[in-house]
Structures are given as C-alpha cells and as structure tokens.
Amino acid sequence: MHYAIEPTVRPEGTTVHYIIETKGSTFTVRAFARGLLSAFAHSPTIAIPDFEGEIFVNPKAVEQSSLRIVVHAASLAVIDDISEKDREEINRRTHGEVLESDSYPEIVYECSRGSASKTGEGQYWVALNGDLTLHGVKRSQPVSARVSVNGATLRATGNFSVRLSDYEIRPVSAAGGTIKLKDELKLSFDITARKQA
Secondary structure: OEEEEOOOOOOOOOOEEEEEOHHHOEEEEEOOEEOOOHHHOOOOEEEOOOEEEEEEEOOOOHHHOEEEEEEEHHHOEEOOOOOHHHHHHHHHHHHHHHOOOOOOOEEEEEEOOEEEEEEEOOEEEEEEEEEEEEOOEEEEEEEEEEEEEEOOEEEEEEEEEEEHHHHOOOOOEEHHHOEEEOOEEEEEEEEEEEEOO
C-alpha cells in the first residue's frame, strides 16, 4: 500500500500525537577526513544528545502525517575514544567554526510531505521530503526511515547525508591544511516517541 504525504491541516480527532523521548533515542553525526594525511586523521562521531520534537500520525491516512524536530546545537559533542585535548579541539571547532552555535542555537527539521509504504502490521518505509534549517539556511532535505508503531510507542530509524556547503558552512581543516573534513556529513538516528493522551 502506498500513500502520498502532502501538506495539509491536521484534522481534529484523527491524528495520533507523539512526543519524542530523548532518553530512549540516539542521534549521531559522522564527519570524514580527506587530504594528504587523511589515512592518519580522525573522522569524528558526534552525538546529538539534546533534541525534542513531535510527530502527528493519521493511522488511516498516512498522507496527513507531519513532524517537527528541534536540535539544540550547543549540545553536540564528540563521543569517540580520543584524547581530552583532541576532544576539546573538535568540540571547539564544531561550535565556533562549523555550527556557530551562539548565532544559530537551533537546528530545525520540519516535514509534512513525502510517501510511505506499509511493510507489515504497524511497519512502514517512509520517505520524507522536509525542510532543514541549519546555520541560518533553510533547504529541502530528504530523509528515509523505517517506522514501527507498537501500542503507545513509535520508533523511527534511518540515516541521511548533509552537505555543509549547502548551508554556507566553510570547510574545516587542521594540521596546516593537510587534513580537511569532507563536505558531506552522515547522520544516523534511532528515535523513540511516546503517544500522548
């Protein structure tokens, strides 16, 4: 079964409201090194521990589903097993040079359009086409996810890529420019949301 999700007003009484539970969810970013010394460079994994959001699902008309997620940029932190000095350096550059967290404290993803295919009882393959606002720039951002609904719990897992240059973020380099981060970041998520009464 295939549904088309289009922007729409949520009809009263038909949608199920879910709130994302940060405690039971994981959201990470992976950056990749390139350049002359990239084989010896660190490709950091960064956790996104502080985010919130809500999802509205119409079980009888998936085309009327929507979601909004807000990430608090200042919360991003390296989780790799590296020296404290390297950790502090990467975190400092992430917030000061890449995200400019003080100027752009929120990263927002909003979506009310896409498509969904039912793959089993309470199981869906969802392709979202929402808007990501990052570093003060809003762009269309596709996201694919496997979604399962089990009683009062909704779980969504998947990954997607973001190009820093699309959001007017300068390339980050180290070691005198011999090591640079690639333009593309890989984001992975495993999000749990709880049905609201």
